[in-house]
Amino acid sequence: MPVLIPISTFFIGCHGLLALGLSYRVAMERTRTRIWHGASPSEVASQPNYLDHPNVWAEFVEKMTQQSIVTKNIEDGVLQRTIRAHGNFTEYVPLSLIFLIALEWMQAGEGLLWMLGTLLTLARIAHAWGLIQTYGPSLGRAIGFFGTWLVYIVGSLACLYYSVQQFL
Numbered sequence: 001m002p003v004l005i006p007i008s009t010f011f012i013g014c015h016g017l018l019a020l021g022l023s024y025r026v027a028m029e030r031t032r033t034r035i036w037h038g039a040s041p042s043e044v045a046s047q048p049n050y051l052d053h054p055n056v057w058a059e060f061v062e063k064m065t066q067q068s069i070v071t072k073n074i075e076d077g078v079l080q081r082t083i084r085a086h087g088n089f090t091e092y093v094p095l096s097l098i099f100l101i102a103l104e105w106m107q108a109g110e111g112l113l114w115m116l117g118t119l120l121t122l123a124r125i126a127h128a129w130g131l132i133q134t135y136g137p138s139l140g141r142a143i144g145f146f147g148t149w150l151v152y153i154v155g156s157l158a159c160l161y162y163s164v165q166q167f168l
Contacts, residue, residue, distance in 0.1 A: 099155030123147025
């Protein structure tokens with residue numbers, strides 16, 4: 001069965017795996033720090049400690065955590081940066097993939113589609129890596145930021161170009 005939009009479909013699959021990886025990192029960092037909501041101990045200070053009177057599920061999670069994951073007693077900013085990397089990904093990637101889908105349906109050149117999809121993938125990996133590894137400005141964040149914005153600029157202009165061509 002032929003795929004109608006094979007290039008877009010490929011990049012949707014790539015970004016689905018990237019989203020899963022970022023989500024996994026958030027879940028593991030939450031488990032390590034035992035901060036289940038929010039991004040810092042101060043944000044959850046008014047919430048009860050689930051270990052004071054644990055239910056069956058909390059006891060199970062705690063037992064599995066202690067056996068399989070090295071926990072830490074402080075939040076060193078990694079959780080907050082990991083949450084932001086995932087959040088930033090979900091803010092920018094959907095519209096970028098819509099650009100690819102629309103352009104592929106409009107029969108834009110394959111070179112343009114591969115360029116936008118590859119740039120987006122590399123930019124999002126660089127941004128997530130730079131954000132998670134370093135507090136503040138970093139080369140990875142800069143590459144990710146500018147690369148993603150370039151996808152937005154070129155994708156937007158290409159969508160406008162191909163749609164206007166239909167009216168002329």
